[in-house]
Amino acid sequence: MLLRLPGTYPAQGDTRLLTRTLVELDLAGGRDVLDVCTGGGALALAAARAGARRVTAIDLSMRSVLTARANAVLAGVTVDVRRGDLFAPVRGRRFDLVVANPPYVPAATDRLPRHRPGRSWDGGTDGRAVLDRICDDVHRVLAPGGHLLLTQSVLADAERTVERVTAAGLRAQVVARAPEPFGPVMRRRAELLRARGLLRPGQDHEELVVIRAELPAAVEAPRVA
Template sequence: MILLCPPGVYRAQSDTAVLADHLARHAAGRDVLDLGTGSGALTLAAWRSGAASVTGVDLSRRSVLTTRLNCRLRGAAVRVHRGDLFSPVRGGRFGLIVANPPYVPSETAVLPRHTAGRCWDAGPDGRAVLDRICAGAADHLTPDGRVLLVHSAVCGAEETIDRFAATGLRAEVVERARIPFGPVMRSRAALLERRGLIPPGERREDLVVVKARRA
């Protein structure tokens, strides 16, 4: 699916495709929340998969406008809100929450707000946004709801599982996909080596899809 994607908006890549495949198995008939919608790839994937309703959220005004336009061009009846993760849907409950959040380890804990780096920078361990999603998801799930999120194994799949468990959700890795480093990860390879997040010379990573639901 070819989407409009202006500068500063996350362009769907391998991680989006891996997550979209799992989303298609779970979205039908469910109210779906897409956190960090970017260009709207997962929002549209949920709509195409027969979701009962789809809500996209992004902190970036440009991403919100891009998703709205991409959905309008395809006749997709979805809601798109600008805001920080769950804040625009406070009190809402969803049968499926999906997220492809920023997860690339960065130099500092200060996250960019107005540059392209906000699409991938996620603090020293890459978990600045991941941990917030893990902490808040349970409060926005229906009793039979589930969460699907994708990130690099560099950030620690077991840590994600443990974070979900702390909120009463049972989580597991449902897919691993080994891919070459993209441009951002390649540019950070020396940093990742210094921090012990990858072995010397490693230039491939495992993407993991984690599924969580109530225990």
């Protein structure tokens, strides 16, 4: 159980799926890990417990930052929690693993909320306002041979995520899937999403995926005899 201040994203099915995948793939042990869009810090804590050498977590929300810091103290692990916009607080650093559970729920508008709980899930009209930024920029904070683990709904086009990170120079694939019953947000948006053709009539669940992407290690130039 995690401490959660009001307005902080609660750990749900997407968090659990990404945590389980992180542990099963054993990507955190002995590595420098970055958790962006950390919320209450669940993934950062999971990485620390999995033996990460160092864990840094980032969120735009001060409430989330305070919550993640408190949860790290309560869990007895060390996490450097910073406030900021995605990778900005760690510009110039490189990590072996980046984990991300970003906002991805398609919304009625592209205007993202800033001071309301909806900032934790609203992803613009196609759900990709934050996803695309992560896809385009994650290579700047990954060490050669480093990995990205990202979770999202297929309603925000998981294939596009694979294509986008591939275009940025990473090798990517979906490595985990799980059905997720609609929560309150999705139930409120069901009619909007049906009108866009994203949901079937009567559909009451979505599919969550985890995408794994790897930045190839630098290839050493052949020596000239």
